[in-house]
Amino acid sequence: MRVAVDVMGGDHGPDVVVGGLKMALEAGFLPEKLYLVGQRPSIDQALRMHGLRLEGLEIVHANEVLTMEDRPVHAVRRKPDCSIVRAMELVATAQADAVISMGNTGGIFAAATFKLGRLPGVDRGAIAAVIPTPEHAFVLVDAGANIECKPQHLVQYAVMGSVYARKVLQMERPRVGLMNVGREDGKGNELTQEAFRLLRQTHLNFVGNIEGHDLFADRVDVVVTDGFVGNVILKTCESLALAMFGMLRRELNRNVKRRLGAILASNAFRALRRRLDPEAYGGAPLLGFRGTVLKVHGSARERAWCSALLITAETLRHHVRELIAREIAAVNSVLAGQPATSASSLT
């Protein structure tokens, strides 16, 4: 297992990455090769600060950083020496198997597209977000990469999300739902109606149309939608959860009695926060590329980095990329009306 970590572009710099790496190593993360890609002096300093020495660790110097202001596609072309491009090149040249980055999502996606390319049979790469629920979590694909989609793209998202849910989140037979405005067959716009028809022909555990009410009610494990709607769902959930915690805090601070109650019940609030923390799932995987790619939140701290490294190890250990390629080929041939390789042999 060889992992390239782009240490630039986050809110907290390489320090937290190295801190998270230390936690992951203690938790059993054991890479043959680990590249830290970014500005060498600050990486050196972070390693010294944490007193970290690791066999197989290599610093790959990259002078530039892709910032939030850069227009992704342009930047990837104009900044050949930026850390995310360098990290992708390590995978493209078969020196590494996976890239982890906390940079600008659009930039990571563009770098993956240009440097790695898509798996054979995959029409569009996708971003998957893992969103916690009271019972477990669901995988939302596409969470914002492609805002205009065709029905067959949604089918491919369903395949990729299912593989990820099965292998990385250990869901046995993930329930795939098509995001729609109601549960009845025939609901929705042209895109969802045709995607519905196609999804029924696949080997997936397709449970049909779902609506917003189903998301947190343990009815679905993989939520399939175009990147516009997926982006809206992801950010709306983040915004509402934050607002509710804020309101609760404000209400609990209104008087002494409530503050006392809050102190006694503080573990409950902490547990709720932990339960809803998407960082437990490491980050958002970019699916469908010729390499394993994980996007980590820009505000990630040590614990999140530790999760990201462990999740990447799981993704590689279970050959998620290869499985996706095989299942996409099977589904493509079913949809093309040709006899498919037996889907059941794929799981």
Added chain:
Amino acid sequence: MRVAVDVMGGDHGPDVVVGGLKMALEAGFLPEKLYLVGQRPSIDQALRMHGLRLEGLEIVHANEVLTMEDRPVHAVRRKPDCSIVRAMELVATAQADAVISMGNTGGIFAAATFKLGRLPGVDRGAIAAVIPTPEHAFVLVDAGANIECKPQHLVQYAVMGSVYARKVLQMERPRVGLMNVGREDGKGNELTQEAFRLLRQTHLNFVGNIEGHDLFADRVDVVVTDGFVGNVILKTCESLALAMFGMLRRELNRNVKRRLGAILASNAFRALRRRLDPEAYGGAPLLGFRGTVLKVHGSARERAWCSALLITAETLRHHVRELIAREIAAVNSVLAGQPATSASSLT
């Protein structure tokens, strides 16, 4: 003020409607005429039970009910004697000014379309949902009526939502945001890019593109989107809020210490629930029709019905329907490239 109330089709029957009416009358609701539309025996019984007598109250018997199973457009045509159709007819024949119903949303929308028709200049009626936030609330249009929209429809939703926010929710200069996948100009799909261009030409307080993160962060008062995305936002928020309350309850019940804390802080939880209760805003107005229409939640209880009656009175008092017709005419003429009547004179 003459209001027709469709008392059928909810989870709790006419009892709660009459209970809510009693509360509203005590709070100053004073209709000249109030029609209770539905099955006469059960209405009679509810009135007797509550000991309610009111001058100007009239029971309009309707034998049938539009159920959740009925396909709206068919049902409105095939069940001419159902309560929602009868209630709309009272407005269509100028015997009433407004309809309130807790029936199937699609059915109410279809009945409004066929029996009332749209205001001149309005291409599509819309459903607006009022969603509470930490600071106040925002109006979401369209919340699910039209799942495929054109850019000019979004502009009309913006106009209608703005009038409602200004007059009924007392927001002085409501900030109108276009739902998108990011804040930057030029973001989005064809629909939002063109709607953005058109919205900039209107008299509205258009703040530009917004994303999910802005919804609960006090950055927008009117959220404009197509009915597919609007429906997803509305139901996702309902689902997540419910899930968070459920998780919190579960965590607070785990041990004695937490339970004690929860008792001390119980007013804080109650305040949060009240703050996030969409029923405080009476229900979802259907905008753009030749009559005032409010959809009340099927599970509404007395307090929600009281809000619905008071909100309807406000909507009529402020001539929301007439204002919408005037502002739509002004915006249509701006977009048609003709000199508009001064938009500032409209507020």
